[in-house]
Amino acid sequence: MNASGDFILQTQKLTKGFLGFIAVDSVDLNVERHTIHALIGPNGAGKTTVFNLLTKFLTPSSGTILLDGEDITAARPTQIARRGVIRSFQISAVFPHLTVRENVRVALQRQLGTSFHFWRAESSLNVLNERAEELLDLVGLLRFANDEVADMSYGRKRALEIATTLAMEPKLMLLDEPTQGMGREDVDRITELIRRVAKGRTILMVEHNLGVVSTLCDRVTVLQRGAILTEGAYAEVSSDPRVKEAYMGKSAA
């Protein structure tokens, strides 16, 4: 019934309860292939929890997760990552004490199959530098390749995160508030970057900045208190009075 090839990711009645409190409530999410899909909703709506369930950082209380029509509800986080579902995190997900190049290289490294080789020289990883630098160039960070990440600005860390995610050749990228806490200029830069890297991929993103959602996203799902409030194109959703109400005094904050 749901084997339609159009959907890369589907959830059926996905539910998560924490000690009697339902954080995600019977969510049916359908993410179409090669689209940018937004998941929005007020603070505490359960957006990050949905991401944690999709990547199995949390185990669903009930419900099913389908990737390409295949049930992955029982898969482990690493298995999901290896199938091309790569997530970012709400707070920046970089390796602060590695260099910028190393951050990307770590993502490329698994394909060499030498990641347990503790007797091999680190220079054996240099074959990956070219690809790492290509990716860094794509996100405009090439000239920082040798810098330690800890000293970089927040916006650049988020860009680096995207480069690292891209290194995994993801089919589906899950971005949790990629523009959170950024100044106007950085927001524009990251928006542009996401648009660029979305070509030939699917992106599911949590985003509070409705300007970003409106310019970037093909489809929007609104979550409220763990349940789907409505879903549709941005214009449709944003004119829905229930959505306005859910966001009242919120988007201003």
Next chain:
Amino acid sequence: MKKYLAYALLLTLLLVAPLLFYPVLLMKVLCFALFASAFNLILGYGGLLSFGHAAFFGGAAYVTGHAIKVWGLPTELGILTGTAAAMVLGLLVGVLAIRRQGIYFAMITLALAQMVYFVFIRSGFTGGENGLQGIPRGTFLGLVDLSNDRAMYYFVLGVCLLGFGVIARAVHSPFGQVLRAIRDNEPRATSLGYNIDRYKLLAFVISATIAGLAGATKSVVFQLASLTDAHWHMSGEVVLMTLLGGLGTIFGPAVGASLIVTLQNTLSSGPLGAWVTVIMGLIFIICVLAFRKGIVGELQAALRKSFN
């Protein structure tokens, strides 16, 4: 280039050291430097505070002592046997502890090490409170008589450089790269498809094995394996050495170990002998308050600053 010059200088110093200092003290320093370096692999590069490393250090010492004294194994084989025992013990402890994080990891490693300690108190082969005494030093490959302190020193130097080499390589290997990534951000490493528990376990086993190598060698130097080596004080001391020298730096732990061992040695024979523990505690406090990165870490930071 400068780096190689520095290494050559260091090696020369290590080679002429027994002409200038008392070789037994130097050997003690070397063994503890290796022990601390092994510990640093798991704390400094793996981000896991093990509070049970004395079990591997002391355990290997007992097994080596027993293998040489009772089974009559040659010295090298005896040391290898003790080291292998530490590896197996490290695997057992690691499998049980590795899923825990932070303070829970420290607690479970401490608890398991205490169990090992009580086994050592109870079982006959350790000689109980007296320890395993009179372990013969034997020869190196049947050629060099190790009862000579200078000969023994060069043997110990070789063993320690080998162990140190393994650690330095592991840190700067594809494996070390992933390990540092895991230390920096576990969830992110998971989301990149790495099975983090396996990496931590391998790091733990390597660390335990080299800690065992250090303990095994020490037991041959002093011809003694005793409860002191397996006591939790020892687990604490190695934390202190590593922090003092510089956590997560290649040479820091060795520097920290040299300082602590020399200090203990100087103090214990002087009028301050009874105050050793207190002085160690003070050093620890100063270290934590004033120079967090440890001696080598602070030096590196200062150097980096003066270059920028």
